[in-house]
Amino acid sequence: MLKLKFSKYKLEAGTDEAGRGCLAGPVVAAAVILPDNFKHPLLNDSKQLTEKQRKILKPFIEENALAFSVSFVDARKIEEINILQASILAMHQSIETLDIKPEFIIVDGNKFKALNNIPYKTIVKGDAKYMSIAAASILAKTYRDEYMQEIAKEFPHYFWTKNKGYPTKQHRNGIKEFGITTYHRKTFKLLPTQLKLDL
Numbered sequence: 247m248l249k250l251k252f253s254k255y256k257l258e259a260g261t262d263e264a265g266r267g268c269l270a271g272p273v274v275a276a277a278v279i280l281p282d283n284f285k286h287p288l289l290n291d292s293k294q295l296t297e298k299q300r301k302i303l304k305p306f307i308e309e310n311a312l313a314f315s316v317s318f319v320d321a322r323k324i325e326e327i328n329i330l331q332a333s334i335l336a337m338h339q340s341i342e343t344l345d346i347k348p349e350f351i352i353v354d355g356n357k358f359k360a361l362n363n364i365p366y367k368t369i370v371k372g373d374a375k376y377m378s379i380a381a382a383s384i385l386a387k388t389y390r391d392e393y394m395q396e397i398a399k400e401f402p403h404y405f406w407t408k409n410k411g412y413p414t415k416q417h418r419n420g421i422k423e424f425g426i427t428t429y430h431r432k433t434f435k436l437l438p439t440q441l442k443l444d445l
Contacts, residue, residue, distance in 0.1 A: 248289060248377045250282065252352045252367055257312070259348035260378025261337045262355075264292070264386035266329055268411035269421070269436050270404065270429045271394050272318040273329065275336035276385035277344055277351075278378045279312040291373040292383040297391070304388045307381045314381075315343040316389045325433045334359055340382075354379045401427050 251258050263275040286306055288299050295303070308314055317339035324332040338361050341351060351358075351366035354373045358366055369375060373383040391410055398406035404420035404427075411417070411429075421436050430436060 253350040255349040262383040271411040274390035276382040277340040278381040292387040313346040
């Protein structure tokens with residue numbers, strides 16, 4: 247059973263990201279502040295939900311949240327500052343662009359940097375424990391999936407509509423055969439043996 251809040255603050259934002267382990271595409275983060283009466287029977291960590299369930303929850307979260315925001319950090323920036331820093335940057339950007347300033351932040355995982363002196367707590371597997379982090383995980387995942395499906399039209403050889411940029415066999419076969427795109431993260435281990443990849 248997910249809990250509504252970690253802190254005693256009224257305006258508590260949950261934040262999470264999607265796409266950290268991908269070989270291509272952006273890392274996407276969302277931040278969500280939920281009202282005290284928020285509930286939905288399907289709400290859970292996005293990884294426990296089907297794509298169909300996430301699509302049902304996305305508009306419900308957007309319509310019923312006190313505030314939400316989604317932020318993208320692209321492959322170039324990921325290469326420049328590394329994936330952990332890019333994930334934190336995306337979370338910071340999503341929090342900073344909320345219509346309401348949160349009084350407290352709960353973060354999925356165990357890594358975060360203080361932002362604007364707002365108190366925060368990192369929570370391992372927070373997306374399976376707190377509603378606002380679960381809601382943020384769903385928004386981050388659905389927005390990222392939509393983006394990957396869009397760029398898959400430009401580059402169909404990598405099967406991003408199915409794998410969303412994760413390192414599947416099909417994706418890696420596409421890299422072997424067609425090389426890489428501007429969306430690929432060159433600093434990642436794109437193939438099991440990097441020697442095969444001509445950068």
